[in-house]
C-alpha cells in the first residue's frame with residue numbers, strides 16, 4: 001500500500017483521536033471543577049466524597065486514562081457530560097465560591113438542599129446556561145440573590161427556602177418565563193414584591209412567605225393564570241388584594257396570613273371552583289365575606305380569624321362538604337350558629353370565638369362527629385349546652401367559655417373519652433358538677449370557674465389523672481369538703497378552688513401533688529394545717545387568705561400547734577410526717593419528705609399498677625392521651641411526609657426525632673425509635689423505660705410526653721416541641737453560643753438542677769436519668785431547659801433508694 005493510499009486513513013484516525021481527546025478534555029474539565037469545589041469543603045466532607053477523585057497524573061497528563069465523574073456520588077451524566085448534581089442532606093459544609101460553574105456547561109439539575117452551605121450565592125452561577133432546576137434550600141446562604149439568575153431562562157424550578165438571603169427579590173426574575181416553581185420562603189428578603197413576577201407566566205407555585213416584604217401584592221399577579229399555590233404569609237405586606245386576584249382561576253392553596261393586608265376580599269375568589277385552602281388570618285381585612293367564598297364547596301380549610309370581617313354568619317356561610325378546618329375567630333361576625341355546620345361531615349375544627357354571635361348552640365352540632373376542636377368562646381351565646389355534644393366522640397377541645405350559657409353541665413360530657421380540654425368558664429351555668437366528668441381519661445385542662453355551680457366536688461374528678469395544665473373551679477358556690485381523691489392528680493400544675501364555700505381541711509393527700517406549681521384556696525371556709533407539698537410552702541398568703549382557720553408556716557398564717565399535725569392528720573403516714581426532715585438547699589429548694597418512705601414501701605404496688613397500665617396501653621397500639629391516637633398517627637405521618645428526612649430535627653442513639661405540625665396547628669416533636677431493622681429487646685426496654693419514667697412525672701424542666709404509639713413498624717414517642725433544640729446543638733453554633741450569655745446559662749443550669757432534684761428527691765421511686773448530656777437538654781424560646789431522652793432512665797429499687805435517703809439526710 002502506498003503512502004498516498006494510507007493518508008486518508010491516517011487523517012481519519014487523527015481526526016477521531018482529536019475528537020476523543022476534546023471530548024475527554026471536556027469531561028476532564030468537569031471532573032476537575034467538581035474536585036476543586038470538593039477540596040474547598042470542610043474536611044469531614046472529603047472522605048464522604050471519596051469517590052470524587054482524580055488520579056494524580058490525570059491533572060498533568062491530559063491524554064492518559066480518561067476519568068469520568070459520571071459514577072461519582074450524586075453525579076449524573078448524559079452524552080458523556082455532567083448534567084445532574086444531587087447531594088441533598090449529606091452534611092456539606094462550605095461555600096460555592098470555588099465552584100467553577102463555567103466548567104459544567106451542560107448541568108441542568110443542581111440540588112444541594114439540606115446542607116450547611118454558607119456565604120453568598122455567586123453571580124457566576126448564571127454561567128449554568130442549561131440549568132432547569134436549582135435547589136439550594138435549607139442551607140445558610142446569606143447576601144443578595146444574584147441579579148444574573150434572571151439570565152438562566154431555562155429555569156423551571158428555583159428553590160432557596162430556609163436560608164438567610166436578604167436584599168430585594170431581583171426584578172430580573174421576570175425573564176424566567178419557563179419558571180413553574182419559585183420558592184423563596186423563610187429568608188430575609190425586604191422591599192416590595194417586584195411587579196415583574198407577573199411576567200413569569202408559567203408559575204404554578206409562588207412561595208415568598210416568612211420574609212420581610214412590604215408594600216402591596218402587585219396587580220400583575222393576575223397574569224399568573226396557572227398559579228395554584230400562592231404563599232405570602234408572615235411578611236409585612238399591606239394594601240388590599242388587587243381585583244386581578246379574581247383571574248387566578250387555578251388557585252388551590254392561598255396563604256396570606258400574618259401580614260397587614262386590608263380592604264375586602266375579592267368577590268370571585270373561588271371562581272375556578274378548586275380553591276381548597278384559604279388562609280387570611282391575622283390581617284386587617286374588613287367588609288363582608290365575599291359571595292364567592294360562600295359557595296366555594298371545594299374548601300378544605302378556611303381561616304379568616306383575627307381580622308375585622310363583619311356580617312351575619314347565618315347567611316354568609318354555607319355547607320362545605322369537604323371542609324376540615326374553619327376558624328372565624330376574632331372578627332365582628334354576628335348572627336347565629338347555623339345547624340348547617342353539622343352538614344360539614346369532615347369538619348374536625350370549628351372555631352368562632354371572640355365575635356358577637358348570639359342565639360343557642362344548635363343541638364345538631366352533635367352530628368358533626370369528626371369534630372376534634374370546638375371553640376365558641378367569648379360570644380353572646382345563650383341557652384343550655386346541648387347534651388347532643390356528648391355524641392362528638394372525637395372531641396379533644398371544647399371551649400365555650402365567656403358566653404351567657406345557662407342550665408346544667410350535661411352528664412353526657414362523660415361520653416367524651418378523648419376530651420383533653422374543657423373550658424366552660426365565665427358563663428351562667430348552675431347545678432352540680434356531673435360526676436361523669438371523671439370518665440374523661442385524657443383530660444389535661446378543666447376550667448369550670450366563674451359560674452353558679454353548687455354542691456360538692458365529685459370525688460371522681462380525682463380520677464382525671466391526666467389533668468396537668470389546670471383545674472379551675474374557682475368563683476362558684478361549691479361547698480362541702482375537698483375530696484381527698486384530688487390528691488391523686490399528681491400531674492396537675494395549677495389548682496384554683498378559690499371563692500367557693502369549701503369547709504374542713506385541705507386533704508393531706510395533697511402532699512403527693514408533686515407537679516403543683518400554683519395553688520389558690522382563698523375565700524373559702526377551710527381550716528387546719530396546710531399540706532406539706534412544696535407549693536404550699538412557697539405560695540404567698542393571698543393563696544390562703546380569707547378562710548376560717550388555716551394554719552401553717554407562712555407569714556400571715558397562724559402557726560399550727562404541733563399536736564394538731566399529729567392528731568388531725570389521719571392515716572398511716574402520720575408518724576412519718578412528723579419526723580419529716582425538710583432540707584432547703586440554696587436556690588434549689590428541695591424538699592425531702594419522709595412520707596416518701598411510706599410511698600416507697602407501697603411503691604411496689606403503685607409501680608405494679610402503673611406497669612400494668614403502660615402494658616395495656618401498649619396493647620392498644622396507640623395511646624396519645626391528648627389526642628385521638630389513630631388520627632394523630634396518620635396526622636404525624638402526613639405532617640412528616642412519611643418520616644421524610646426533611647422533617648428530621650435530631651438523631652440520637654435510640655431514634656430519630658422529627659418536627660410535625662399537626663393539622664390542628666399544634667407542633668410536636670416525634671421520636672421514632674429504631675425498631676424496624678432491629679426489634680431488639682434493648683430498644684423495647686428503652687421505649688418502655690422512657691414511657692414509664694415520663695408518664696410518672698411532670699415538671700417544668702422535664703420534657704412533656706404527649707403520648708406514644710407502639711406499632712409493628714414504628715414505635716413513636718410524641719413530645720412537646722421546643723423551639724431552640726438541644727443545648728449541645730446551640731453550643732455548637734458560634735453565633736447561638738454567643739447569644740447564650742451567662743445570664744441565660746444560669747437559667748439553664750438552675751433548670752437542670754431543679755429537674756434533677758425533682759427526679760432524685762421528689763419522685764418515688766426516684767428516677768435516675770443516667771445519660772444526661774448537653775444533647776439531652778432542650779431549650780424553649782426563653783432558654784428554659786427541659787431534660788429529655790429518658791431511654792436509659794431507671795427507677796431506683798427500694799434498696800438502692802435507701803442509700804439515697806441516707807446520703808440525703
Ligand SMILES: *[C@@H]1O[C@H](CO)[C@@H](O)[C@H](O)[C@H]1NC(C)=O
Pocket residue numbers: 086087088111
Ligand atoms: C437526590 O438524591 C436524594 C438522596 O440521594 C434522593 O432521595 C433524591 O431522589 C434525588 N433527587 C433526584 C431528583 O434525583
Ligand SMILES: *[C@@H]1O[C@H](CO)[C@@H](O)[C@H](O)[C@H]1NC(C)=O
Pocket residue numbers: 102123124125126127148
Ligand atoms: C461567569 O459568570 C460571571 C459572572 O456572571 C461572568 O463575569 C463570567 O464572564 C462568566 N464566565 C464565563 C466563562 O462565562
Ligand SMILES: *[C@@H]1O[C@H](CO)[C@@H](O)[C@H](O)[C@H]1NC(C)=O
Pocket residue numbers: 150171172173174175196
Ligand atoms: C430581561 O432580559 C433583557 C435582555 O437581557 C433585559 O434587557 C431585561 O431588563 C430583562 N428583564 C427584566 C425584567 O429584568
Ligand SMILES: *[C@@H]1O[C@H](CO)[C@@H](O)[C@H](O)[C@H]1NC(C)=O
Pocket residue numbers: 187188189210211212
Ligand atoms: C424584619 O425586619 C425587622 C426590623 O426591620 C427585624 O427585626 C426582623 O428580624 C426582620 N425579620 C426577618 C425575618 O428578617
Ligand SMILES: *[C@@H]1O[C@H](CO)[C@@H](O)[C@H](O)[C@H]1NC(C)=O
Pocket residue numbers: 219220222223244247
Ligand atoms: C382578567 O381576566 C379578564 C377576563 O378574562 C380580563 O379581561 C382581564 O384583563 C384580566 N386581568 C388581568 C390583570 O389579567
Ligand SMILES: *[C@@H]1O[C@H](CO)[C@@H](O)[C@H](O)[C@H]1NC(C)=O
Pocket residue numbers: 225226227250
Ligand atoms: C389550570 O389547571 C389545569 C389542571 O391542572 C390545567 O389543565 C390548566 O392548563 C391550568 N390553567 C392555566 C391557565 O394554566
Ligand SMILES: *[C@@H]1O[C@H](CO)[C@@H](O)[C@H](O)[C@H]1NC(C)=O
Pocket residue numbers: 233234257258282
Ligand atoms: C402568625 O403569627 C403568630 C404569632 O406570631 C404565630 O403563632 C402563627 O404561627 C403565625 N401563623 C402563620 C401561618 O405564620
Ligand SMILES: *[C@@H]1O[C@H](CO)[C@@H](O)[C@H](O)[C@H]1NC(C)=O
Pocket residue numbers: 270271272273274292295296297298
Ligand atoms: C359560585 O357562584 C357564582 C355565581 O353565583 C358562580 O359564578 C361560581 O361558579 C360559583 N362557584 C362555585 C364553586 O360553585
Ligand SMILES: *[C@@H]1O[C@H](CO)[C@@H](O)[C@H](O)[C@H]1NC(C)=O
Pocket residue numbers: 321322345346
Ligand atoms: C372525608 O375524609 C375521609 C378521610 O379523610 C375521606 O376519605 C373522604 O373522602 C372525605 N369525605 C369527603 C366528603 O370529603
Ligand SMILES: *[C@@H]1O[C@H](CO)[C@@H](O)[C@H](O)[C@H]1NC(C)=O
Pocket residue numbers: 312313314315334335336
Ligand atoms: C342573621 O340572619 C338570620 C337569617 O337571615 C336572621 O334571622 C337574623 O336575624 C340575622 N341576625 C342578625 C344579627 O342580623
Ligand SMILES: *[C@@H]1O[C@H](CO)[C@@H](O)[C@H](O)[C@H]1NC(C)=O
Pocket residue numbers: 332334356
Ligand atoms: C353585639 O351585638 C349587639 C346586638 O346585636 C350589639 O348591641 C353590640 O354592640 C355588639 N357588640 C359588638 C362588640 O359588636
Ligand SMILES: *[C@@H]1O[C@H](CO)[C@@H](O)[C@H](O)[C@H]1NC(C)=O
Pocket residue numbers: 375397398399420421444445
Ligand atoms: C383548647 O382551645 C383553647 C381555645 O382555642 C386554647 O386556648 C387551649 O389552649 C386549647 N387547649 C388545648 C389543650 O389544646
